[in-house]
Amino acid sequence: MTSPRTCAPAVLRSLAVVSLVLSTAAGAAQGEMAEHDLANGMKIVVLEDHRAPTVASMVWYRAGSMDELSGTTGVAHVLEHMMFKGTQKHPPGAFSRLIAAAGGRDNAFTNRDYTAYFQQLHKSKLPLALDLESDRMHNLDLSDAEFGKEIKVIMEERRMRTDDKPQALLYEQMMAVAYTGSAYHSPVIGWMNDLENMTAEDARIWYRKWYTPNNATLVVVGDVDPKDVFGMADERFGPIPARALPPRKPQVEPAQRGIKRVTVKGPGELPYLLMGWHVPVIRDVVNDWEPYALSVLVGVLDGSDAARLDRALVKEGRIAVSAGASYDSVNRASGMFFVDASPAPGKTVADLEAALRTELRRVVVDGVSDAELRRVKAQVIASQVFQRDSMFGQAMQIGVLHTSGLPYDSADTQVRRLREVTPEQVRDVARRYLIDDSLTVAVLDPQSLAPKTAAVKPATN
Amino acid sequence: MMHTMLRSAATVVALVVTIAPAHALLPIQAWTLDNGARVLFVENRALPMIDVSIDFPAGYGRDTRERSGLASMTLSLMRLGAGGLGETEVSGALADVGAQLGSRFDADRAGYSVRTLSSAAEREPAIDILARVVQQPLFSADVLGRETRRLVAGLQDAATKPESIADRALSLAVFGDHPYGLRGSGEVDTITTLTAEDLAAFHRRWYRSDYSVIAIIGDLSRDAADSIARRLTAGLPRGADAPPPLAAVKPLDAPVVQRIAHPASQSHILLGAPGMKRDDPDYFPLFVGNYVLGGGGFVSRIVEEVRQKRGLAYSSYSYFVPMSERGQFQVGLQTRREQADEALEVTRATLKHFVAEGPTDDELVAAKQNLVGGFPLRIDSNRKIHDYLATIGFYRLPIDYLDQFVDRIESVTVAQIKDAFQRRVDPDRMVTVVVAGGAREQ
Numbered sequence: 001m002t003s004p005r006t007c008a009p010a011v012l013r014s015l016a017v018v019s020l021v022l023s024t025a026a027g028a029a030q031g032e033m034a035e036h037d038l039a040n041g042m043k044i045v046v047l048e049d050h051r052a053p054t055v056a057s058m059v060w061y062r063a064g065s066m067d068e069l070s071g072t073t074g075v076a077h078v079l080e081h082m083m084f085k086g087t088q089k090h091p092p093g094a095f096s097r098l099i100a101a102a103g104g105r106d107n108a109f110t111n112r113d114y115t116a117y118f119q120q121l122h123k124s125k126l127p128l129a130l131d132l133e134s135d136r137m138h139n140l141d142l143s144d145a146e147f148g149k150e151i152k153v154i155m156e157e158r159r160m161r162t163d164d165k166p167q168a169l170l171y172e173q174m175m176a177v178a179y180t181g182s183a184y185h186s187p188v189i190g191w192m193n194d195l196e197n198m199t200a201e202d203a204r205i206w207y208r209k210w211y212t213p214n215n216a217t218l219v220v221v222g223d224v225d226p227k228d229v230f231g232m233a234d235e236r237f238g239p240i241p242a243r244a245l246p247p248r249k250p251q252v253e254p255a256q257r258g259i260k261r262v263t264v265k266g267p268g269e270l271p272y273l274l275m276g277w278h279v280p281v282i283r284d285v286v287n288d289w290e291p292y293a294l295s296v297l298v299g300v301l302d303g304s305d306a307a308r309l310d311r312a313l314v315k316e317g318r319i320a321v322s323a324g325a326s327y328d329s330v331n332r333a334s335g336m337f338f339v340d341a342s343p344a345p346g347k348t349v350a351d352l353e354a355a356l357r358t359e360l361r362r363v364v365v366d367g368v369s370d371a372e373l374r375r376v377k378a379q380v381i382a383s384q385v386f387q388r389d390s391m392f393g394q395a396m397q398i399g400v401l402h403t404s405g406l407p408y409d410s411a412d413t414q415v416r417r418l419r420e421v422t423p424e425q426v427r428d429v430a431r432r433y434l435i436d437d438s439l440t441v442a443v444l445d446p447q448s449l450a451p452k453t454a455a456v457k458p459a460t461n
Numbered sequence: 462m463m464h465t466m467l468r469s470a471a472t473v474v475a476l477v478v479t480i481a482p483a484h485a486l487l488p489i490q491a492w493t494l495d496n497g498a499r500v501l502f503v504e505n506r507a508l509p510m511i512d513v514s515i516d517f518p519a520g521y522g523r524d525t526r527e528r529s530g531l532a533s534m535t536l537s538l539m540r541l542g543a544g545g546l547g548e549t550e551v552s553g554a555l556a557d558v559g560a561q562l563g564s565r566f567d568a569d570r571a572g573y574s575v576r577t578l579s580s581a582a583e584r585e586p587a588i589d590i591l592a593r594v595v596q597q598p599l600f601s602a603d604v605l606g607r608e609t610r611r612l613v614a615g616l617q618d619a620a621t622k623p624e625s626i627a628d629r630a631l632s633l634a635v636f637g638d639h640p641y642g643l644r645g646s647g648e649v650d651t652i653t654t655l656t657a658e659d660l661a662a663f664h665r666r667w668y669r670s671d672y673s674v675i676a677i678i679g680d681l682s683r684d685a686a687d688s689i690a691r692r693l694t695a696g697l698p699r700g701a702d703a704p705p706p707l708a709a710v711k712p713l714d715a716p717v718v719q720r721i722a723h724p725a726s727q728s729h730i731l732l733g734a735p736g737m738k739r740d741d742p743d744y745f746p747l748f749v750g751n752y753v754l755g756g757g758g759f760v761s762r763i764v765e766e767v768r769q770k771r772g773l774a775y776s777s778y779s780y781f782v783p784m785s786e787r788g789q790f791q792v793g794l795q796t797r798r799e800q801a802d803e804a805l806e807v808t809r810a811t812l813k814h815f816v817a818e819g820p821t822d823d824e825l826v827a828a829k830q831n832l833v834g835g836f837p838l839r840i841d842s843n844r845k846i847h848d849y850l851a852t853i854g855f856y857r858l859p860i861d862y863l864d865q866f867v868d869r870i871e872s873v874t875v876a877q878i879k880d881a882f883q884r885r886v887d888p889d890r891m892v893t894v895v896v897a898g899g900a901r902e903q
Contacts, residue, residue: 006686029474051507051841051842052842093765097827100757100758100759100831101827101830101831102834103831103833103837104835122834122838145705148772149771150772151860152772152773152776153774156772156773156774156775156795159728159795188630232847267621268621268724269621304553304556305549311549313546315549321503344610345614375556378558379556382560382577385508385509385578386561388508388510389510390842391842446618446621449621449724
């Protein structure tokens with residue numbers, strides 16, 4: 001539903017997942033899903049979609065940056081890169097070359113909660129994708145030479161996504177300050193110093209620890225017969241032996257006892273304010289209600305250009321050039337509810353903070369209207385249908401739900417629960433959770449460039 | 462954290478590949494209304510939804526240097542109050558039925574689209590709002606003032622960002638006085654001079670029924686699509702003349718090198734030159750050749766040389782932006798500033814070598830395998846097909862363009878690629894922009 005104009009790529013990455021999951025929450029109304037469990041503990045989920053002769057195939061590992069240990073932050077993502085570097089059977093570069101030659105597209109992504117690898121191809125090429133995924137699940141060749149080159153690429157990625165993007169640095173600091181004792185403290189890409197000191201052995205240890213079929217799920221959406229997919233998967237993944245997974249420590253975030261504030265300076269002209277509160281996420285799809293009320297609250301605040309924040313701060317109050325809200329109701333550890341804004345000329349972030357607090361207080365004091373709720377629910381129902389236009393999106397939804405510990409087919413139930421949210425529940429969660437004791441306020445303090453460096457000289461040819 | 466450069470790959474697909482589809486499995490219906498509006502339609506009943514767009518030749522190619530930003534501001538304000546409804550009523554009415562309003566804006570095209578559920582209760586209000594936005598924008602002076610102040614704040618901030626600085630410097634140098642070199646959103650000095658009357662006049666001039674192209678896909682009949690097209694264009698002015706063509710883009714006279722200081726940790730390195738047109742006779746050789754050079758992600762030469770062999774960059778790419786006139790050919794990467802010269806050298810050498818020698822036979826085979834084998838992925842959602850309909854319509858590509866796509870790819874030869882690149886890309890006569898290169902100044 002809503003999502004962040006906040007922040008730069010690294011952030012958008014995670015927030016992109018937010019909006020995706022919201023529209024999950026927002027719904028799916030999908031066809032039947034078929035499930036098959038291999039003897040080694042690997043799970044296969046297939047969703048038929050016969051609109052085109054293509055498939056989206058994804059292998060999800062329940063291992064993300066939240067599983068990392070201090071000193072090797074970023075290793076989940078480093079391993080993701082190394083997974084394209086080959087096996088005894090397939091030399092470096094062969095994975096992508098073979099998929100490309102089959103007319104396919106492949107890539108991967110790492111987040112706090114998981115790492116996933118995907119291919120999109122013609123349905124006749126699905127066996128190739130499964131060949132390659134099963135091979136690298138247990139035969140990865142992690143050489144020092146390939147690691148030495150790839151770690152440099154990853155440091156360039158960190159510079160591009162984070163170090164040179166003040167809003168991304170701000171988001172990184174927001175999370176590091178809001179989360180002190182839990183694993184969401186560190187950025188997915190890792191701290192630069194950890195990357196500089198990482199070794200191929202760190203990646204090998206990570207691979208041996210987490211890359212085992214009992215920690216993996218294959219999700220296939222497309223023009224396939226589930227029985228065929230199960231057969232192909234049995235043949236390729238079935239022989240891979242399971243290994244015991246290490247215990248996962250809960251790492252519950254200690255209770256916050258008062259407001260926290262952090263400031264980040266970086267090149268720019270436009271200040272930016274990001275406020276975040278610790279809030280619950282969905283643990284029990286059927287019986288929880290608070291996460292659904294928080295999702296509806298985001299819709300009331302930022303579900304459209306007619307929603308409260310844009311209207312009050314940008315269009316009518318004119319104290320902001322942009323304003324928004326976001327919340328991720330589905331993840332493994334814990335949730336945060338964000339509001340953000342940039343000030344209009346002549347206004348300060350203090351003005352913005354006051355105006356955002358006023359809007360949130362209005363929810364607590366006056367509640368929300370039936371008309372606002374109807375609007376949010378209409379958007380949820382529609383996006384539930386729109387979501388089905390993308391095989392990739394449907395596969396993402398299944399994978400995110402499953403790796404987060406929720407039933408992978410629970411999207412429809414979540415839509416139903418969202419539709420049951422009452423105005424009083426929205427008011428309740430605002431009152432209960434959006435309080436100063438669990439708030440972190442992050443401010444981007446922009447630093448003007450010296451005039452000569454900012455100037456772009458006209459072309460001279 | 463995407464492993465590869467999804468961003469650049471996506472750019473290539475969106476910008477470069479014109480029209481894909483093919484299977485004659487994709488029956489496109491096309492017709493012209495009495496008022497001159499052209500309609501392209503695909504009926505697809507699989508999901509209870511429809512996508513509708515209407516585009517006009519009203520991109521920033523119609524701007525002048527003095528009024529740069531007029532085209533963009535006109536489009537932006539159309540949704541901010543129309544047909545007797547204020548801006549909040551427009552967006553509220555769409556949100557009430559769960560519809561999503563989108564816009565398209567580039568140097569050639571400007572227009573709106575809506576995605577809505579197909580049942581009458583949702584579809585009717587959504588189409589009603591779209592018609593008001595297209596036909597009866599209010600162009601409130603008050604809203605214009607507010608939007609201008611927002612945009613000024615954004616432009617001033619963008620002027621501090623290395624990627625924005627590099628993009629601007631490149632476009633200016635590549636296109637010189639041609640409007641393709643203007644910033645689509647305009648400049649601080651120009652947008653602050655625009656009036657509501659300017660916007661209304663621009664709207665009257667360019668948002669004409671006979672200039673419009675309507676693309677529709679989804680759960681509706683041809684009659685219903687025809688009726689929507691009529692509603693969207695009913696109130697628009699109409700003329701008899703075709704839209705005046707844009708000026709031709711001039712080739713570069715000489716190489717240009719610009720180095721711009723910035724405190725960033727990475728250099729932004731861009732090479733550019735005028736590239737090709739949408740209906741270019743060299744379209745397919747350049748398109749297939751660019752896949753080998755820098756459009757094919759991990760299997761392209763630029764990524765192989767810059768990233769895989771040397772670890773110099775996370776993102777590196779090349780692409781053509783085919784437009785009505787010659788759009789930009791661009792090569793780019795970001796790298797740690799201390800190694801900017803090395804990365805630039807490697808990139809230039811790779812480009813030079815490719816232009817001189819062309820692809821190998823094996824590379825061409827691999828490119829065709831991907832582009833032909835991947836063809837079904839280009840038309841496997843309503844969203845993708847809808848984009849193609851809009852492009853076929855706007856650029857007046859043959860209606861069976863999609864059916865021909867695979868054959869056109871298959872027929873490209875190594876000699877054609879080499880010949881086309883040698884005539885169209887001169888590595889010794891390009892614009893080079895390096896922002897934040899070399900050791901950091903203190």
